[in-house]
Amino acid sequence: MAGTFILEARGVTRQFGGLVANKNITMHVRQGEILALIGPNGAGKSTLFNLIAGAFPPSSGKLLFEGKAVADLSATQRCRLGIARTFQVPRSFDSMNVIENVMVGSFVRHTGTQAARRAAWRTLEYVGLADRAEAPTTELTPPEKRRLEMARALATEPKLLLLDEVMAGLTPSEAQKGIQLVRSIRDRGITVVMVEHVMEIVMPLVDRAVVLHFGEVLAEGHPKDVVRDDKVITAYLGERHRAA
Amino acid sequence: MNETMTMAAASAAPTQRAAGARRAQLPILALVCAVTALLPLVMQDVYLQNVLILTLMYAALSQSWNILAGYCGQISLGHALYFGVGAYAASFLFAGYGITPWLGLLVGAVLSAGLALVLGYVCFGLKGHYFAIATMVIAEIGLLLVHNSELFGAALGIHWPLGADSWSSMQFARTKLPYIYLALALFVLTWLATYAIEGSRWGFWWRAIKDDPEAAESLGVEVFRSKMAAAAVSAFFTAAGGAFYAAYVAYVDPESVMSFRFSLLFALPAVLGGIGTLWGPAVGALILIPITELTRSYVGGSGSGLDLIIYGGLIMIVALVKPEGLLSLVRPGGAKA
Numbered sequence A: 001m002a003g004t005f006i007l008e009a010r011g012v013t014r015q016f017g018g019l020v021a022n023k024n025i026t027m028h029v030r031q032g033e034i035l036a037l038i039g040p041n042g043a044g045k046s047t048l049f050n051l052i053a054g055a056f057p058p059s060s061g062k063l064l065f066e067g068k069a070v071a072d073l074s075a076t077q078r079c080r081l082g083i084a085r086t087f088q089v090p091r092s093f094d095s096m097n098v099i100e101n102v103m104v105g106s107f108v109r110h111t112g113t114q115a116a117r118r119a120a121w122r123t124l125e126y127v128g129l130a131d132r133a134e135a136p137t138t139e140l141t142p143p144e145k146r147r148l149e150m151a152r153a154l155a156t157e158p159k160l161l162l163l164d165e166v167m168a169g170l171t172p173s174e175a176q177k178g179i180q181l182v183r184s185i186r187d188r189g190i191t192v193v194m195v196e197h198v199m200e201i202v203m204p205l206v207d208r209a210v211v212l213h214f215g216e217v218l219a220e221g222h223p224k225d226v227v228r229d230d231k232v233i234t235a236y237l238g239e240r241h242r243a244a
Numbered sequence B: 001m002n003e004t005m006t007m008a009a010a011s012a013a014p015t016q017r018a019a020g021a022r023r024a025q026l027p028i029l030a031l032v033c034a035v036t037a038l039l040p041l042v043m044q045d046v047y048l049q050n051v052l053i054l055t056l057m058y059a060a061l062s063q064s065w066n067i068l069a070g071y072c073g074q075i076s077l078g079h080a081l082y083f084g085v086g087a088y089a090a091s092f093l094f095a096g097y098g099i100t101p102w103l104g105l106l107v108g109a110v111l112s113a114g115l116a117l118v119l120g121y122v123c124f125g126l127k128g129h130y131f132a133i134a135t136m137v138i139a140e141i142g143l144l145l146v147h148n149s150e151l152f153g154a155a156l157g158i159h160w161p162l163g164a165d166s167w168s169s170m171q172f173a174r175t176k177l178p179y180i181y182l183a184l185a186l187f188v189l190t191w192l193a194t195y196a197i198e199g200s201r202w203g204f205w206w207r208a209i210k211d212d213p214e215a216a217e218s219l220g221v222e223v224f225r226s227k228m229a230a231a232a233v234s235a236f237f238t239a240a241g242g243a244f245y246a247a248y249v250a251y252v253d254p255e256s257v258m259s260f261r262f263s264l265l266f267a268l269p270a271v272l273g274g275i276g277t278l279w280g281p282a283v284g285a286l287i288l289i290p291i292t293e294l295t296r297s298y299v300g301g302s303g304s305g306l307d308l309i310i311y312g313g314l315i316m317i318v319a320l321v322k323p324e325g326l327l328s329l330v331r332p333g334g335a336k337a
């Protein structure tokens, strides 16, 4: 059954000077699941995304994507293999309009401009951003910018999609649409790992959760069990539960 | 069935619109060509024809610089090096071996592209300002090397031998008309190359790298290869311009084709007109080069440094008032931004 792990981290550590942002992380992502990566601010969630996507290399440890060691590959190479990510702070290409931004992603799978544009258009329709296709990115609202991040990542036709707080700042009805979108992405066969702080979004959506705390894996399991875990409650949900 | 057809129609619409907006640029180019080609018939003054030739040449050279700096975001302040390679290749082969400058131009352009790949391999690891400074220093080293090389005539340079006017030697003593058409051809070729690349995968990759290299990488953009390609294309056309210039003035020496002044003169029209745009370099050259030539003739020689002061002032004004360049004033999208 090991073959059903699309991603494995084995003892992954990342240091920034004296700061250990990820410490000896061992975890896996199953093919076809939606996994939540949760934890307090500064726990190391975005750092782990950066390591998986190849923005920078781990200080030590192994990363396996579909059983293949990828820690030494560039971000470009990992994207070709099928890993896509969004950035917590959206990073649009501001000299291009919305559809051109998405085309940069679709050019990974389509060499011709016409084909790339058609694929980008389909992706925009899919995420519900087609009506903004010709808008300059500077005119997008913050939720639209996050949707653009998702569209760009999806346009690379990934097998594994890393979503870093893409639902931040959404109204409850927008969040519902976001939940549906993530489900439909999974139904297309794309494995999703998402960083998300809002438990109301995490609980109904994800199959499994991994909790990070001070760069280490604190707990792992079904979201309902994870939130009952004493260590997790003290570390992360404590204040919230007491306040409620 | 019905649904698939609607889908196809919907996705075809934006594709055609974008292609149409791009193709609308071609008639503008045709118009510019027609006007430029007819201009010398009414403008027979040799001095003004010289200004026209230089304007076209700098429009082409600035477009070449724009390919690397404007589209790919790698600001070079050393393009005088590639200009010099082209100028010297054509001069050396023609004066030394009687080889036609057409071949010299091609040799220079290919050498220059190769040199750009070597230098790019070394320099593209450098970030931002360090890259610009490195290109400047390397160009100065190139100037010194040529200055001390007996093979290339050292400080005296290379004079083109006198001969009958002919297309094969690119020498025309009695009329400037052929040079006008050569400069126009140079501009059109550079423009068309930029136009073609702009709409291709390379063009998208270059702009993505310019805007945000890290995001580009995460989307599968081949960052290093893209920069190398941009550098090679840019150097190729810059050297072609250098060979043309050498043929036009029939003489090269280190200062007259490789000084830092040229690196600035390639960058300025693009910065002035609109960096990373199809027409920015041409618009910028149309304003800048006539002004430069007029001040040169009234104030005398380029040795005074006054033109450098003017360039520096212009760059500062553009940077402060309109960083996107003059073209953004007439663009519906650009004016708002």
Ligand SMILES: Nc1ncnc2c1ncn2[C@@H]1O[C@H](COP(=O)(O)OP(=O)(O)OP(=O)(O)O)[C@@H](O)[C@H]1O
Residues within 6 Å of the ligand: A016, A019, A020, A021, A039, A040, A041, A042, A043, A044, A045, A046, A047, A048, A088
């Ligand atoms: N490039 C970097 N250089 C130096 N320190 C960094 C860098 N990236 C992250 N860190 C540090 O590593 C730690 C973990 O940061 P990270 O962004 O991974 O946390 P996070 O779990 O995503 O937090 P948040 O929920 O606030 O997004 C923090 O202390 C952060 O300051």
Ligand SMILES: [Mg+2]
Residues within 6 Å of the ligand: A045, A046, A047, A088, A164
């Ligand atoms: Mg984060």
